[in-house]
Amino acid sequence: MKAIERIKISNVAAFEEFDCALSPGINAFIGVNGTGKTRLLKLLYIFCHWVERKYFDTGNLNIEYLNEYFLPSENSIGRLVRKGQQDAEVRFFIDGKSKFMSFSRNMTQGLIFGGNIKIEATIKGVYIPSKDILANAPGFRSLYEKREIHFEKVFKDILDHAYLPSLKNIDSRKAMLDILQREMGGQVVIKGEEFFLVTDKGEEFEFTLLAEGMRKLGLLWLLIKNGSLIADDDNTLSVLCWDEPETNLNPRMFESVVDVLLALQRQGVQIFLATHSYPFLKFIDLKRNKESDKVLFHALDVDTSHGVTCESTKHYEDLAPNALVEAYDTLYDYEIKRMVGRKRT
Amino acid sequence: MTYLEEGNLRIAKGGALRCYKFDDERQTARGMKAVDFIFEFDDCYWFIEFKDPDDPRARKESRDKFFGKEIDIELAIKFRDTFLYRWAEGGDEAQGKKAIRYLVLFTGLDSGQRIRRMESLRNKLRDSDCCPKSWKNILLDECAIFDMEEWNKRFPDNPVSRLSESV
Numbered sequence: 001m002k003a004i005e006r007i008k009i010s011n012v013a014a015f016e017e018f019d020c021a022l023s024p025g026i027n028a029f030i031g032v033n034g035t036g037k038t039r040l041l042k043l044l045y046i047f048c049h050w051v052e053r054k055y056f057d058t059g060n061l062n063i064e065y066l067n068e069y070f071l072p073s074e075n076s077i078g079r080l081v082r083k084g085q086q087d088a089e090v091r092f093f094i095d096g097k098s099k100f101m102s103f104s105r106n107m108t109q110g111l112i113f114g115g116n117i118k119i120e121a122t123i124k125g126v127y128i129p130s131k132d133i134l135a136n137a138p139g140f141r142s143l144y145e146k147r148e149i150h151f152e153k154v155f156k157d158i159l160d161h162a163y164l165p166s167l168k169n170i171d172s173r174k175a176m177l178d179i180l181q182r183e184m185g186g187q188v189v190i191k192g193e194e195f196f197l198v199t200d201k202g203e204e205f206e207f208t209l210l211a212e213g214m215r216k217l218g219l220l221w222l223l224i225k226n227g228s229l230i231a232d233d234d235n236t237l238s239v240l241c242w243d244e245p246e247t248n249l250n251p252r253m254f255e256s257v258v259d260v261l262l263a264l265q266r267q268g269v270q271i272f273l274a275t276h277s278y279p280f281l282k283f284i285d286l287k288r289n290k291e292s293d294k295v296l297f298h299a300l301d302v303d304t305s306h307g308v309t310c311e312s313t314k315h316y317e318d319l320a321p322n323a324l325v326e327a328y329d330t331l332y333d334y335e336i337k338r339m340v341g342r343k344r345t
Numbered sequence: 346m347t348y349l350e351e352g353n354l355r356i357a358k359g360g361a362l363r364c365y366k367f368d369d370e371r372q373t374a375r376g377m378k379a380v381d382f383i384f385e386f387d388d389c390y391w392f393i394e395f396k397d398p399d400d401p402r403a404r405k406e407s408r409d410k411f412f413g414k415e416i417d418i419e420l421a422i423k424f425r426d427t428f429l430y431r432w433a434e435g436g437d438e439a440q441g442k443k444a445i446r447y448l449v450l451f452t453g454l455d456s457g458q459r460i461r462r463m464e465s466l467r468n469k470l471r472d473s474d475c476c477p478k479s480w481k482n483i484l485l486d487e488c489a490i491f492d493m494e495e496w497n498k499r500f501p502d503n504p505v506s507r508l509s510e511s512v
Contacts, residue, residue, distance in 0.1 A: 278457050317455075328457035335460060336499065339487040 002121045002237050003270045004044065006093035011085040013039060016307030022272075025265040025294025028281055029274045032323045035300035036308045037274035038243050041127065042069055042154070044272050045241040047092045047099070048125025049157070056099050056119070061112045063103065068153040077112075078105040082307065094119055094237075122236045126161055126228050127154045130244040132215045134162060135207040138193040162219060163190065164226040172267070173224050176260050180221040183256045188218040212248035220260065230267050238269045246277035258283040262293055278324040285316035299323070351381045353400045353509050354450070356393070359502030361386055367427060377426040378419070380447075384503070385437075389444040392424055392485075395505075399452035402509060411453070417462060420449060421469035425476060428484050447488040450496050450505060463490045 003024030009015040014036045029037045046069055055061055063077055072079040081088045081104065089102040097119060103112040133140065133155045143149060144156045170177065181187055186199035195207040197218060207215050223229045223240075231238040245257060258280065265271055275281055281297070288295050297319050299311045313319055347358040349366050358364050364384040371379070384391040397403070398411040424447045432439035447470070454462065466488055469475045476484065497504045 282457070325455055325457060328455070328460060332456040332460050332495075335463060336489055336491075336495070339463075339489045 002095050002235075004047070004092055004094050004237075004239070005096075007040070007044060008089075008091040008093075009040075009043065010090075011082040011088040012043075012090060013080055013082060014302055014308045015039075016082060016085075018308050018310065020298060020310045021312065022270075023294045023296035024270055025296070026261060026271045026273065026284065026288075027296050027298060028284060029272070029298045029300055030276070030281065030319070030322065030324055031300030031302075035302050037300060038130075040300075041241040041243055041272050041274055043090050044092075044239070045069075045125050045127040045154070047090075047101075048123040048237075048239045048241075050101075051094075051099070051119060051121075051123040052125060061101060063107060063112050066101070066103065066112065071150060071152055074108070076108050077103050078107050081105040095121055120235065123239055124228065124231065124236060125239040125241065126158070126223055127241045128158060128216075128219065128223075128243065128245070129154050130247045132212050132219075132248070133159060134195050134215050134219055135210070135212075137162070137195060137207075141193075158219070161226070161228040162195070162222050163193075164222075164228060166225050167227045170225060173230065176224050176263050177221060179256050179260055179263075180217050180224075183253055184214055184217050184221070188222055213250060213253060216245075216247075216249060217253065217257070220257070224260075224264075229264060229269055231269075239272070240264065240269055241272045243274050244276065245273055246275055246280045251277075251279050254280045254283050255287070258287055262288055265293060265295075276324065278328060281316065281324060349382055350508060351395045352397055353402055353507055354395050354397055354505055355508055356382065356505045357503050358384075359500075359504075361391075361503070371430065374426075374430060377430060378423045379430070380423050380427045383427070383431075383438065385443075389446055389486075390438045392427055392438075392445065392447045394420060394423055394447075394449045396420075396449065396451040397453075400507075411451075417465040417469055418475060420466050421473070421475040424470060424488070425484065444486040445484070447485050448496075449488070449490045450493065451490050452492055454490070454492060459490045459492065463488070466490065 004022055006019070006021050009018040014034065029040060031037055046066065050056055050061070050065065055065065066077050067075045070077070070080060085105070087102060087104050089100055091098050091100040099119060101112055129152075137159055141156055141159055144151060184197060186197050189196050189198050195218065197205045197207070197210055197214065199205070207218070210218075229238055229240055246254065249257065254277070261271055261284070284295060295314065297313050297316055299319050299321055301309050301311075301321055303309055311320060347364075348355045349358070349364060351366070361384040364382060366381065367379050367383055368381070380392045380394045382393040384393065396411055396416070428439060428445070438445065449466070451459065451462065470485060470488060471483070472478050491499065493505055
């Protein structure tokens with residue numbers, strides 16, 4: 001099974017010389033705000049999307065393809081180039097070969113440069129944004145195609161995936177779907193362009209009336225059921241990029257979501273997560289099989305002179321700096337000070 | 346320096362007026378559980394319990410018993426029974442003259458887990474089926490859970506160390 005083995009980013013926004021080896025299984029990125037987690041996930045997704053559409057092979061890497069994902073002011077992709085630098089490059093390594101995209105500060109239109117080494121694998125990539133779009137789905141895609149609306153293309157892409165009809169054979173996916181159905185208490189159906197949850201009791205709830213956390217589970221359920229996730233053959237890589245999976249989910253649901261992610265990983269899906277949640281990450285750490293599950297934790301940090309740095313480890317307890325547990329350390333300090341330092345009343 | 350030992354750990358007496366290993370000095374009262382040590386200071390008593398799943402000498406199976414919901418109940422019952430035992434003996438600890446602190450040294454937990462365990466322990470000692478709501482008298486003033494590093498930072502006069510690592 002192929003996987004994205006490494007990403008190198010030079011002079012893109014907070015990234016100066018960033019180099020990160022990736023796990024073929026789950027990659028969990030943590031770091032305080034502004035350490036480039038979402039940007040990193042987007043770049044990985046864009047790479048998958050471009051390989052899937054064979055943009056690299058034709059050499060026609062239109063600058064628009066990047067603009068629509070980042071929406072820089074005045075469509076000037078040069079705004080993504082790191083301050084004081086002229087040229088930016090992102091390089092992806094897969095199957096021992098690398099592909100790259102590069103662009104310059106002064107670029108406002110035209111083609112950006114891309115590597116021309118042919119990658120034999122196909123990639124099907126999915127990016128789940130931290131904000132839900134399913135509740136606002138009716139009419140969104142036609143509006144996006146016809147009008148200038150200021151929405152990043154990830155919202156249109158995820159709807160394209162969500163609307164795909166179900167696979168005929170879902171036997172190998174049933175266990176994962178069952179976990180999510182149990183949490184949702186039902187299944188998702190699509191009528192026209194509207195999403196509904198149909199509960200086990202037969203009640204119907206349109207997504208606008210449903211808690212956002214439930215919509216999130218519903219989306220994951222759809223992506224598994226319709227084959228957007230999990231590859232059909234050995235030459236295809238399935239990639240899931242998920243920005244803040246914990247957002248709007250009650251922590252009680254984390255365990256089920258983590259169970260599904262671990263199961264996806266066991267079926268060869270390469271997963272990239274950005275998270276601010278200590279319990280979410282802890283569930284990954286505690287529920288994985290330490291021998292067979294492939295998990296890598298990446299701690300991102302910003303060094304003002306060298307940009308974003310990354311420390312990767314297979315062991316959660318070695319994560320440093322661990323921005324998630326630092327908050328708990330502070331809370332713990334306050335607890336102890338309050339309890340031990342208090343005078344008797 | 347005087348030390349008291351429990352399992353693979355030892356604690357220094359430091360500036361305590363008195364300290365003893367509770368189990369060693371008492372007759373058994375059937376069904377009652379007990380904390381490991383009681384320390385007396387000028388202004389307070391410490392009831393101390395050690396839980397050491399990080400003990401390198403511990404077997405994996407015996408480590409598992411440190412985790413799960415039952416451990417919070419066990420910690421609460423140990424304090425409650427020790428306090429009641431001392432009350433029945435007419436001990437000074439139960440006369441309300443000095444503050445009582447229940448300090449648990451629990452290795453192998455990160456700060457998030459310690460906070461959660463602490464909240465649960467406090468709840469069990471105030472209003473639960475371990476210490477029912479109808480009890481008008483509150484048994485203790487504070488309870489807290491530490492790992493070894495945090496303990497030694499907070500209580501440098503009463504450091505805890507591993508017997509297997511001491512020279």
